[in-house]
Amino acid sequence: MSNAARSSRAGALAMAALALTAAACDLGLPAGRSPHREGNRLDMIDQPKFKPQRADVFGGRPSSVLEPPAGAVAADETPYPYLQAEAARAGAELVNPLQPTPDVIAHGKFVYENVCITCHGPKGAGDGLVTSLFPKPPSLMTQRVRDWPDGEIFHRPMRGQGSMPSHARQVDARDTWSVVLYIRQMQSQEPVAPPAAASAPASLASPSAGASASQGQPGAPSTPASPVPGGQS
C-alpha cells in the first residue's frame, strides 16, 4: 500500500469517526434543555429574545406586548369621541357631512344590505334573518327613531347599543352616514311602526332612564281593560 493510499484511508476513517461523534452529540442532548453554555448551538432557544406573554426578559416587562402609550392614535385614525351613553350629545353635536344624493343613498343601501339587514330586516322592521337566534331589534321606522337627529342614529352602529355590537371596525364613518340617509329614505316610504315592545331590556343608550325603567313597569297589564269588550253575554 502506497503512502498516499494509507493516508487517504486514515483520513476517511477520521472523517467517519468525526461524523459519528457529531451525530451522537446531536442525538444525545435534549435540545434546549441543557443549561446555557457559550457556543453550544443546541442552546439557541435559551437566548434572550422576545417571547409574547413572557415577562422575564428586559427588566421584567413583556417587551413584545408593550401597549402603545395612553392616548396614542394611529396616523390615519380619527377616534370617535362619544361614549356609548352619550347618544343624545352625539345627536345634538354631529352633523351629517353627506347630502342625500342618489349616489350616497345607493351606497347607504349597499352598506345596509350587507351589514344591517341581517338583524334589522330589509325595510328596517327588525325582522332580519338572524332574529330567530339573535335578539330582535326594535323597528327603525318608529316615531322615536324618526325624531332622532341623524347623529343619534349614526351613534348606534358607531358605539353599539345593548345587544347590538359596535360596527365601527367594519363600517367607517362615511359608510355609516350614508346608511343613516338610506334609513331616512326608508322612513319616508314606510309606515310609522308602533313603539318597541316594553319587554326590551333597558338599553345602555339611556342610562338616566335605565334606573327608572326597571321600576316603571312599562306596559304592565295592571289596567284590566275588559278583555272581552262589552261582552257580558
Ligand code: HEC
Ligand atoms: C347583529 C345584529 C345587528 C346588526 C348587524 C345591526 N344591528 Fe342595529 N340593533 C340590533 C339590536 C338587537 C338593537 C337593539 C339593541 C338594544 O337596545 O338592546 C339594535 C339597535 C339599533 C338602533 C337603535 C334603535 C332603537 O330604537 O333603539 C339603531 C339606530 C341601529 N340598531 C342601527 C343599525 C345600523 C345602521 C346597522 C348597520 C350598520 C345595524 N344597526 C346593524 C342588532 C343589530
